[in-house]
Amino acid sequence: MAVAGLAVATAAIAIGFGLAPWWAVIIPAVLSAVAGALLVQDPPSYSAAEANVPSRDSYDPPAHELIERIEHPFIVVDAKRRVELANAMARKLLGEHIVGQDVRLALRNPAAAALLTEGAPPGSRTELLDLGGQDQRWELLADPIGNDKQAVRIVDRTALRAAEKMRVDFVANASHELRTPLATLIGFIETLEGPAVEDADARRRFLAIMRGEAQRMIRLVDDLMSLSRIEADKHRQPTAPVALIPLAEEVRDALGHRLAKGERKMLIDAEPGLPPVAGDRDQLLQLLHNLVGNAIKYGRPGTTVKVRLRRDGASMVRLTVEDEGEGIAAEHLPRLTERFYRVDPGRSRSVGGTGLGLAIVKHIVERHRGQLLIDSEIGVGTRVTALLPTAASLG
Incomplete structure (x- = not known):
């Protein structure tokens, strides 16, 4: 636990002196603390009759407290690919029964199960769809922590995906709004170059319409720029x-x-x-x-x-x-x-x-x-x- 304590202490110092953002320091420190808590004890023994999975209370108290305070669902998967430890957020998302359960049953996601059962390399990640709700999007991140165990974080990406969808929809709508008057302008230009080239009345009528479409595009661009400036200053x-x-x-x-x-x-x-x-x-x-x-x-x-x-x-x-x-x-x-x-x-x-x-x-x-x-x-x-x-x- 000396290594784990040192990691957490170093994290506190780095944040206190503004050397790094909290998320870039705390997560690695917590993973280090978890690894220390797991490596200092003998691997749990399993009998053929029953799986003796360590309870949360069997971990070093400081490490257990850190794990419980992680803001994302967090689990530890043991060498036999069972959920050995789950924090409160993970138990809320996946159910109180998941400790001791095969990770494939706990997650019920083929991609995540394959990643964890085959032994995930450091920094492995995969997307989880419809976990916790039909419209929710989660990302699973896994890292080995020794003794063939893995630390797994499940991060809610629903808001990020929604923002991305809004961006895509916005670009599509803006493109459509600009395309419509441009198509009108091109159509009238072609007409003026052809059948209406000698028709003064048609020219005046078409030019008035073209002016209106051009002004509409100017209003749209002005509004887009206004919206961009307002959003840039929103904080x-x-x-x-x-x-x-x-x-x-x-x-x-x-x-x-x-x-x-x-x-x-x-x-x-x-x-x-x-x-x-x-x-x-x-x-x-x-x-x-x-x-x-x-x-x-x-x-x-x-x-x-x-x-x-x-x-x-x-x-x-x-x-x-x-x-x-x-x-x-x-x-x-x-x-x-x-x-x-x-x-x-x-x-x-x-x-x-x-x-x-x-x-x-x-x-x-x-x-x-x-x-x-x-x-x-x-x-x-x-x-x-x-x-x-x-x-x-x-x-």
């Missing part, structure tokens, strides 16, 4: 004081031509003495622009877009944008902030939507450590609320 909470009433007035002026086009009005209803929020002014301006822009797009002509600003308790400000439109069915509400999700794809594209507006709003609110709420009623309209912390609440 840095903005702290500058920002007054929301002037921002709302600025958005009303900027979108005045769109309001007038549909004979709509924008009403700003603000509580007197409203405190400033802690925020990034440009991002909050974009948030308001996206929400008011959506309300104009989907509200009925001749109606009013309402922007309400209220205190919400001692430390928050409630910003609400409300339209009078067709409303959104309840089953769509949970997905509205997904990238490229559209309730009505045809209508969204026809009014110039990129499918990223509410995704950007969600990320801005999250960066500001706020909360986003969306309510809608068919035939009445939609109300989007952002709760934002006041500048005073951050001290």
Whole structure:
């Protein structure tokens, strides 16, 4: 146990002095401690009648405590390929009965069983599907620790796989959104080079459509870049004081031509003495622009877009944008902030939507450590609320 104790002590010193991240030090140290605990005792003897598997209490107390504290499921497989030791996380995942069980029965995974029964080389790993749940993904990592035994960690990769799927879906959706206007442009260019080359009216009509498709691509690229910048800064909470009433007035002026086009009005209803929020002014301006822009797009002509600003308790400000439109069915509400999700794809594209507006709003609110709420009623309209912390609440 001197070797095991030295490994753990060295790990503590390395972490304490910032020489290495905790995960790069603790895991090897724990494996060293386990190896020490197992190598200092004689290999367990098995009779033909029964398998005498050492209990967890037979291990050195410090090593046992370290094993129990490992945050991933962790097991020790003995020379006869039985589970000799399992920490609490492993017993929770695989069942309390696994100690003493053949590792093939404990894991019920052909690839993992083959890896462990054939003697895994250092750093061996394999994927485990549907362990603990249909949609979960795990990775098994095995290392020999002496006496023909193996230390096995089972790491949950579900979140990592989900993030990878989101990335793949995002690239596919972005490619599709860019491909559609590009295909339209190419089609009209070919027409202008051929049948419409001498038709002035057709040229004007086609050029107007081409301009619209090009502007749509510019909006999409701008939104993608905005989303990227917001995500890059998501771990840095903005702290500058920002007054929301002037921002709302600025958005009303900027979108005045769109309001007038549909004979709509924008009403700003603000509580007197409203405190400033802690925020990034440009991002909050974009948030308001996206929400008011959506309300104009989907509200009925001749109606009013309402922007309400209220205190919400001692430390928050409630910003609400409300339209009078067709409303959104309840089953769509949970997905509205997904990238490229559209309730009505045809209508969204026809009014110039990129499918990223509410995704950007969600990320801005999250960066500001706020909360986003969306309510809608068919035939009445939609109300989007952002709760934002006041500048005073951050001290």
